[in-house]
Amino acid sequence: MLLQKSLVRRGLCVSNTVIILIAVTLYPVSECRAENDQPEKQSKTENSTPRKKQIETLQDLIREVERNEALYTKQKLNITSVYEEFPKAPDPNLQIRKQRIYSLTLQGPNFRLEEKSKGRSRVGYFGGLPKKTQNLPSSRYSESESLQVFDGSTHRSLSKHISNEQEKTEQKQIQDRGQISDEYPSLTNFARPHMYLLSNGCPKVPLSTYLKGMQAVLSHPNPSYVAPGSTIKVQLLEDSEFKGLKCKRILVDTILSNGTRHNGWELWLALDRNLLPVRNFSYTYRWSKEIPIAESIVDQWREVHPGIWFPIKIHTDRYNSFIVKREGKQTLSWRRQEHVTSVELDPQNLAETTFTQLDFPKGISIYIEKDGQRTNRKTGDEGH
Numbered sequence: 001m002l003l004q005k006s007l008v009r010r011g012l013c014v015s016n017t018v019i020i021l022i023a024v025t026l027y028p029v030s031e032c033r034a035e036n037d038q039p040e041k042q043s044k045t046e047n048s049t050p051r052k053k054q055i056e057t058l059q060d061l062i063r064e065v066e067r068n069e070a071l072y073t074k075q076k077l078n079i080t081s082v083y084e085e086f087p088k089a090p091d092p093n094l095q096i097r098k099q100r101i102y103s104l105t106l107q108g109p110n111f112r113l114e115e116k117s118k119g120r121s122r123v124g125y126f127g128g129l130p131k132k133t134q135n136l137p138s139s140r141y142s143e144s145e146s147l148q149v150f151d152g153s154t155h156r157s158l159s160k161h162i163s164n165e166q167e168k169t170e171q172k173q174i175q176d177r178g179q180i181s182d183e184y185p186s187l188t189n190f191a192r193p194h195m196y197l198l199s200n201g202c203p204k205v206p207l208s209t210y211l212k213g214m215q216a217v218l219s220h221p222n223p224s225y226v227a228p229g230s231t232i233k234v235q236l237l238e239d240s241e242f243k244g245l246k247c248k249r250i251l252v253d254t255i256l257s258n259g260t261r262h263n264g265w266e267l268w269l270a271l272d273r274n275l276l277p278v279r280n281f282s283y284t285y286r287w288s289k290e291i292p293i294a295e296s297i298v299d300q301w302r303e304v305h306p307g308i309w310f311p312i313k314i315h316t317d318r319y320n321s322f323i324v325k326r327e328g329k330q331t332l333s334w335r336r337q338e339h340v341t342s343v344e345l346d347p348q349n350l351a352e353t354t355f356t357q358l359d360f361p362k363g364i365s366i367y368i369e370k371d372g373q374r375t376n377r378k379t380g381d382e383g384h
Contacts, residue, residue, distance in 0.1 A: 066208035076347040110355040151355040178366035184221035197280040197296040229257025
């Protein structure tokens with residue numbers, strides 16, 4: 001575990017139970033992108049490696065990030081994510097550990113996303129801190145499944161949640177829910193390799209959009225929650241090297257509407273890895289201005305096409321905030337590990353129904369949103 005003292009700010013106060021999504025506006029230096037400066041069109045992914053350019057300003061960096069992001073707009077991948085708390089519980093049956101599996105097919109704005117999770121999570125939290133109530137257990141085993149499809153105009157989703165006290169028990173509570181909406185859905189940042197190290201704690205937008213500021217973020221379709229009035233200050237730091245990779249380092253500070261510097265991220269973007277982040281230090285200033293409360297690192301890469309790289313294994317270590325504040329040292333609180341088990345760029349021969357087909361079981365409630373109006377009905381209508 002590293003104590004990183006630098007100019008960094010903006011900590012990702014990442015947590016399994018509470019996620020703070022932040023808003024951004026950017027200083028003028030990053031807002032001066034020309035209207036006609038669009039990412040170059042790519043004919044074939046395997047022949048579309050971006051040319052390398054000299055990066056001297058933040059504006060240069062944003063343009064190069066955007067150009068590299070265009071390499072990943074069509075993909076098919078599977079990701080396994082495992083979250084575990086430390087120190088481990090004496091009883092293995094009570095250990096807080098949860099596994100999630102994501103299967104994603106992406107083609108521009110269209111996507112098909114399946115998620116499955118199982119494991120034990122902590123419950124009874126309020127505002128990020130434990131809140132005990134008389135009849136509420138401290139943790140609970142649960143399973144869930146969800147499927148989303150979006151064809152550019154209609155979003156369909158189906159979710160199932162199963163909760164019970166112990167794994168493999170007969171007493172289960174099952175909840176099914178369906179939805180059909182004409183609203184543009186918010187898409188997980190696992191669809192954006194440049195956002196893997198920031199998958200929690202920021203808007204669900206491309207990294208280049210995020211660095212351009214609040215106006216760009218709000219212009220993105222459904223960026224998820226953005227704190228009103230917040231601003232972001234982004235600047236280039238001195239270049240550095242990590243695991244043999246030369247990196248552009250950027251400092252991202254989030255400032256709340258009352259002027260309080262809330263948190264900060266120090267991102268290390270690898271020049272020879274399509275400017276993908278290879279390292280991220282996360283800070284929350286109410287805990288410490290010098291010691292990061294989390295660190296994320298890419299542990300393994302794969303060159304999926306000549307000159308096009310993908311982060312295959314990633315881990316995030318989150319440290320105990322109270323110990324950081326009181327004792328000035330990092331003690332592991334939880335760890336999350338992500339493994340991209342398969343990835344294909346520009347997948348071919350996709351079924352015509354990939355982004356439309358979702359069969360709702362009979363008898364469940366479906367929420368329908370159209371033109372801002374919401375209705376509820378049971379399945380059985382062949383039109384849905």
